[in-house]
Amino acid sequence: MRGLLRNKLIWKFFTLGALTLCLVVLSWSTNTPLAKARVAPTIQTPSPSVITETQPAAPLVISALRNVSWDGQYLEVAMDLINVSNKPIRAYAIKQAIEGQTQIGQVSFITLDATNHPRLRPNQVRTDFDSVYQPDARQQHIVFFIDYVEFSDGSKWGQDSAKSSERSAGQRAAAYVLSKRLLKILNAGNPNDVIAALDKGEANIEPPSRHSYEWKEGFRFGCKTMERHLKRAQMQGSINHVDRELRQFGQRFKTVQ
DSSP states (O other): OHHHHHHHHHHHHHHHHHHHHHHHHHHHHTTSHHHHHHHOOOOOOOOOEEEEOOOTTOSEEEEEEEEEEEOSSEEEEEEEEEEOSSSOEEEEEEEEEETTOTTSOEEEEEESGGGTOOOBOTTOEEEEEEEEEOOOSSOOEEEEEEEEEEETTSOEESOOTTOHHHHHHHHHHHHHHHHHHHHHHHHHSOHHHHHHHHHTTTTOOOOOTTSOHHHHHHHHHHHHHHHHHHHHHHHHSOHHHHHHHHHHHHHHTSSOO
8 A cells, every 4th residue: 555655656756847847848948049039129220321411502501410210211300400691581491312312302391480480590590300211221321401491581592492482482372361361250259260260161272273283282281281270279378379379470471472
């Protein structure tokens, strides 16, 4: 009888040992290089390098160009813009292109008046952001340079390869027309009436057909920009903030110029 109990005990110890060995082998297999390779993150390609083009005659200078973020396809950059002219700037366009191919590239147009931002005064610095789409795995140099500048008196500078002057003219025409419409509603009622009118489609104004494609695109964008700005003013501030912003638009766009 004692021999039988001893044999059963030995068998239990043997079974426990076998299970422990299996656990050790399993644990070791999950830590092998092959197992680790299955969960290793994808190696990210190096981000493109960004540089500025020297433009001695430019009234606006790009400074401190730097990378902000990179996800393997989209690169976000920041830059400081310095007004080195003797006149305030109300709009500008920045072009980005692959080094050696600057005739072709994406152009970003920024108009400060469309969002009631202060104009860029002489010697003033403004920080701006832009994004680069770079699906090519090759590391390339992306060049940023000033393509167009529009001063507060309406005078212009630059190559204007994307017809930003036409877009600006359309935006200003839209701001003139829409601000006049909304000010009539405001003066006859209150800021709530302005927001209600925008909700009903007051900003959906079609541009005149006689103008260029870029002008009409600018006109539509100008209407939508003013609508979004006034609605954002209501959400972030108060209904009185809408009154102040709209009257400021009215002062800026007394004329189309």
